[in-house]
Amino acid sequence: MSETVLSDSTSPARATAPVDERLAYRSVFQRLLIRPEIGALIGLVGIWVFFWATSVPFGTANAAASILDVAATLGIMAVAVSMLMIGGEFDLSTGAMTGAMGILIILLVKEVGDLGGAGLSLFIAIPISLAVALAIGFFNGWMVEKTLLPSFIVTLGTFFIVKGAKLGFSKLTVDQIQVGRIDEGAGYSFWRPIFAAEWDRTKHQYEYRDVIYTLGLIIGLMIIAVAVFELFFQRRGERRPTGALAFVIGLAGLYGGVAVLHLTDGYGGNLLASVMFGVFGLLAVVGLGYWRYEPVGDRGRLSLDGTVSRPLVLAVVLFALAIAVAMILDATNNESLFFPFTEQGLRATLFLFLIGGSMTLMLIAGIRARRLSITTKTLVNLVSAAMLGLLAFFVRSQSDSIKFRTEAFSVLLILATIVAVWSIAGVLFAERTAIDRAADRLGGRLFIIGSLLVVVAFLAKLLFTTTAEIDAGLASSKFSMRIIWFFGFTAVMVWVLGRTRFGSWTFAVGGNKEAARQVGVPAARTKTQLFMLTAGAAWLVGMLLAFRLNTIQASTGDGQEFEYIIAAVVGGTLLTGGYGTALGGALGAIIMAMAQLGIPYSRWNSDWRFMFLGAILLIAVVANRFIRNKAEALRR
């Protein structure tokens, strides 16, 4: 069996596993790939990297605050609209509803009673406006269920009614197409922080921020690495304490390396630190593996065939092209700024696409090489690592901006290290081929802990400044309360959709309504509740707008409903219902916000904005379908 190089590389381990379990097992990466949000997540990272490279201030905390500010209201709606679309319905009144709720609350606190009278207290007006929103949502659902008309048509009607009501009531009561001054309402000082508080990071200085950021990031990533090991490799029957010792010594050595880097200055110190990182890092990795995991049995021979060598060669060619592009085009040309085809923009775009293509091909080659032998796979992975390392030093040597010289350099170097370590681990330890609940549980928990640490690290970086930064003339940036509403709402809806009966029924009524009804799912009620959910989300956005803007235009929100639907689709939700996620909607909203603000951040003319959005939408839809097909093939 292991004689021929074409046999499954992991056959020795597989042979010991029970037959049915062999079919059931999917590795941690395969499990990750079948998440519906994965396409949106990759897109998010890709677009962020793209604009980060083409724009000077895009990577700053200020830009993050702006992007999240735009994404928040869009995202709250996109999450709700995603759920409605999973339930198989559309709501075209959502956009107009956001503005209508903002106008309603202002009219309630300002104009109720005699014209221009004292109005209601916000404590009464807010529940009333929520009740009105839910009533409109109920009306939508009720109409759709009773008339059996497409929700597209019914909510188009509601859209016009709401739009007309906004204009009509504004003019009837204040004789203007805008209503304003919610800050004159009773109870404003209580409610304003809830809906529109702001966190100005320049007013929050914390000198240990960078320590927390660095340590959180490093420790978090290390824990995640251990979690991936635990999830990916086969546990050995009897553990080797000597390995644990090596692991601990390795970690201590790494910490020593950080200390050396921190305390020394100059070439010698850096060299010592890197040697320490290399040696102790390897010691830690090998120690961890030796301690816990089964050594690999048969590595097979080195062999290449067309399926692997073709992408490999193409990847190297693309890599060389990318380098050539970066060398030929001049990075210092900053003229004709408001045009996408600046030399600088072209350079970044071409470079990123070529490198992206090259790395994707390497990934494909690596995956295909797994079929040949472990030795081949390792070799391909090591080539990838070498390319990444080369890229890191190339970027460092070729660019003028600090951003590329430090940030891109370090990130690429870390990536190269990770790939290298991963390929070494892969040649030493056996991949797991059977479900191991205990290992999954431990790995999962470690993964969550590591991710939390990384989140804390980034939060510290985003929310606090240091005196040094202030002295350097840092522009103020404000994180709005709506971001917390956005994250909170998304988290709750992810839970609702994934864990509750209502969530399950949402998928069911969208996927096959008749079938759902036959087994006792209250289909009509579920759909009506979904309409009420989107209306409730529109109410929340209306409150966020009213307390932020103080004055609401009658046109506010009109036409936004399509942006919500686009965000949901970009996030992987199927237009035909029955498939999608709430988190995808949120990610889609962040992608849209990045695309929208990335263009001015890159100093491009906004005439290109819709072209860009259209391209993203198309790519997203195609990519999501591709990934879904792959995922379903994996599941078979």
Next chain:
Amino acid sequence: MRRMRTVLAPVAALSLVLAACGGDDSSSDDAAPDTGEAVDEAVEVDDTDDGDAVEEAEVTTAGGGDLTIHMVTHSDDGPFWSVVKRGADAAAADLGIEVVWLGSNNDPETQVQMIEQAVSEGSAGIAASLPSPDQLVGPLTAAVDGGIPVITLNSGSNDYQAIGALTHVGQDEIIAGRGAGERFNELGATKILCGMQEQSNVALEERCEGLAETFDGEVIIDFVGLDADQTSQTNTIKAAMEADPDIDGFMGTGPVIAMSGLNAAQDIGRDAVVAGFDLTPELLDAIEAGDVAFTVDQQQYLQGYMPVLLLYLNVTNQNTLGGGLPILTGPGFVDPDNAGEVKSLSAQGTR
């Protein structure tokens, strides 16, 4: 003041709750016509259309004059056009004639129908705005050929001569932009972002082009987001400013976008000269507080008052004014010096 009855589309759910919000304004139905005072009467006109455009006609009668002038505009009855209408009403009251106000809510088809209707009713004179010349030049030329004097207002400075109109009363957007550019020079700005709230709207682009003509420094002209989504507007302006640290001025081609520009500049702590076009209460407050440098006011009250007056004088006395050239109502500027007064006038509805 005046009372109006608005013909509204029926509103379903909102109306239940909001019924209490609006006072009953339709009591003017019972008011007897009185020679000393203008009385409004709502008449529903031409209901053959699909009905989503807000169509209304309000007839102002006073003094017993039998002269009827039609004012056919693309009015959306927003704050801008309600000031124009007040100007027209005031002229009607002052002259003792009748003005029929026809707003098409940006629907050229409806506006064409309204013009034809005015002609068939034997109007003494037509004042019309020309947002979309392609459709409107034909019917108005026919009206002139039929012996009805026509004056264009607000938009139409390029086409009034082709129609054979007496004159055009409005603001030339390029001239308004030029005036703003000179103000920016005085205020010491060096690089301006001219932000528009609509894409491919010629009037807004002309405002920015005029600005670029007279302004000494660099002008970046760009669409920065719709008024319907102010969050995105503000953040887009913020992004453009952060991307270019040299920007120290923002010109918004509308009042809402000017406020977004101010918020963006304040958020990132940029000390920028902010200016806008047209008036809203917020913008006036911001000018009075000194946060916004100025706004370009096209004094649209005149665009309502003057066409009525000029048509009246033409019909009764064969006068013409302007010598075939347009009569410009702007740019007038509102800055911290006169913001307070303009604010009180604005509250009265004449600015």
Next chain:
Amino acid sequence: MSTQLLELDNITKYYGNIIALRDITTSVNAGEVTCVLGDNGAGKSTFIKILAGVHQQTEGTIRLNGQEVRFGSPKEALAAGIATVYQDLAMVPLMSVWRNFFLGSEPVRRFGPLRWIDQDRAREITKSELARMGIDIRDTEQPVGTLSGGERQSVAIARAGYFGAKVLILDEPTSALGVKQSGVVLKRIVEARRQGLAVIFITHNPSHAYPVGDRFLILNRGQSMGNFAKGEISLEELTRLMAGGAELEQLQHELEMAIAGGNGDEGAVGTMTSTPSDS
């Protein structure tokens, strides 16, 4: 014979003046399979709909455990323990196996006002219930749409059994399936019988019905062509009766003539039974 679990006595159904079913009498007991055979248009679907509570019989009586019953709606039939697995399955293809299994009756855990699905329990029960029916689903997380037709039928049968069905009506479960997949479903039917369910198996394929059935009801144009216990009839006879007796013999004779040096009776019948809808 003692009282049967479900007895049908002279069931007749008119749609207006069209007679859909006339004087049908049969029964099924716990741990037995009654096969209802018939060609297209024989009245099988009317028969199912009456038992499932979608339609009501015009004449005749249904007795469940000796008690006369009359189902006004599918819900009532289900509540009485009669579960129907339709050909077009009540399944949501994009949802996972375990979610489909428990759809509409999810087990919940609660904390204060919050209620959420007990996923671990639902997955475990799905896995063990399917295993009890002899189905080895690789992964209960996989979407039902990725299962084979036979597996899907199997999940539906297991679900009906788990949720307390006493009588299981299967509407042509093998009609859309290949030979191997049909075998899978037939095994499930045998398993359900072994676990004490009364199964009514509707099919037009005698060679599927014969190995698993304890009793055969043959329908032709709304009329019973006979109600036999297993020992009373052979597969050949069953096939002949189902397709309308003499007509089939005529056709069979012609076919034998056409096939020079044919393999004799069994082969010819085999040909016929594998394509019964042609007759």
